[in-house]
Amino acid sequence: MSHRTLRADNLVAYYSVDTPVLKGASLQIRPARRLALLGANGSGKSTLLSCLAGSTQPKSGTVLVDGEPLRYTRRGLRDHRQAVQLVLQDPNDQLFSADVAQDVSFGPTNLGLPPTEVRERVSEALDLLGLEHLRRKPTHHLSYGEKKRVAIAGALAMQPCVLLLDEPTAGLDPQGVDEMVEAVISLERHDTTIVIATHDVAFALEWADDAAVMCDGAVTTGDPRNLLGNEALLSSARLKQPWSLRLANALSERGMVPANSRPRTVEEMTRLLCGEHAEMIL
Incomplete structure (x- = not known):
């Protein structure tokens, strides 16, 4: 898959006739970058x-691919x-075929692709997401995480350049979250640009190359x-700073770590606190 640039310019969209939800929203999704939309x-x-995916036409503004x-x-x-391709937050809004393989094949089949290519795309998507063993399982017998x-495999079978994931970890238990993160990482190896909408600021700080706050x-x-170190912005967006930045700020106020320290992960926090001894702990 080739990487392409997806951009929204000054989008205006409404929940209803008198309730605007997007008021001149602009966003550029750069190729081969991880973007967290918070x-x-x-x-x-x-x-x-939905506007970026073409599922919703904005009242005004433009969605562009490579200009x-x-x-x-x-x-x-x-x-x-x-x-x-857009994957909705609730997979039950997207899955409707009798079994997993049929559901994943729906998009490629509707492109009019030859059956051999459809089968290849389905097998590739299922293998990439660790779902091959569920190929013939009825979709209504799957767990929520499965x-x-x-649903992501069905989008991936379309071989998109940009994959938009709406709250992919919502409703999952900790193991399910770990499995989803691993699935997302495997998609990146497949040369797909990933956008994740989330309100999990700690995940966004650790995972993303770029961030966008609505x-x-x-x-x-x-x-x-x-962006996630901007307490005023996050407060106005009804979000909280990630734990690592809050802790680093508190320690820096007491002179225990350098000013403006902004660790993203447990490993970075350990190195910040333990210095040359960090590797012994890690």
């Missing part, structure tokens, strides 16, 4: 992803969805360390 429930994350505006014709949307991964219908973008 915001509280109801902030417009899902609406923005070319999205055309809301049957042909334009068909072409767009081969480049950009359903989420099957607040009052607009988007603020930047480096995760800087």
Whole structure:
């Protein structure tokens, strides 16, 4: 898959006639980068992803792929969805076929691809997400975490350049979260640009190359360390700073670590606190 740049320029969209949810939202998704889209429930994350995927046409503004505006014709949307795929938060909104393989094959089949290529795409997607053993299992017999991964496999079988994941870890237990993160990492090895909408700031800080925070219908973008270190911005977006940044701030105020220390992971925090002894602990 080739990497492509996906961009939203000044999108305006409404929940209803008199309730705007996007108020001039702009966002650039750079190729081969991990982007975390953060915001509280109801902030417009899902609406923005839906606009980027072509599922929702904004009232105004433009969605572009490599500088070319999205055309809301049957042909334009068909072409767009081969480049950009959206996986919804609730997999039950996406899974409808009798078994896993049939569900994953739905998109490629509707592209009119030869049966041999459809089978190859299905096998590749199932293998990449560790689902081959569930190939013939009825979708209604899957666990919630399995359903989420099957929904991602169905999107991946379309071989998109950009994959938009809406709250992929929501509703999962800790093991399910770990499995989902591993699945996402495997997608990156498959040369797919990943966007994850979430309100989990700790996950975003550790995982993302770029971050975007939604607040009052607009988007603020930047480096995760800087953006998630902006307490005023996060407060207005109804989010909390990640634990590692809160701890580093508290320690820096007491002179225990250098000012502006912004560890992203447990490993970085250990090195910050333990210095040359960190490797013995890690």
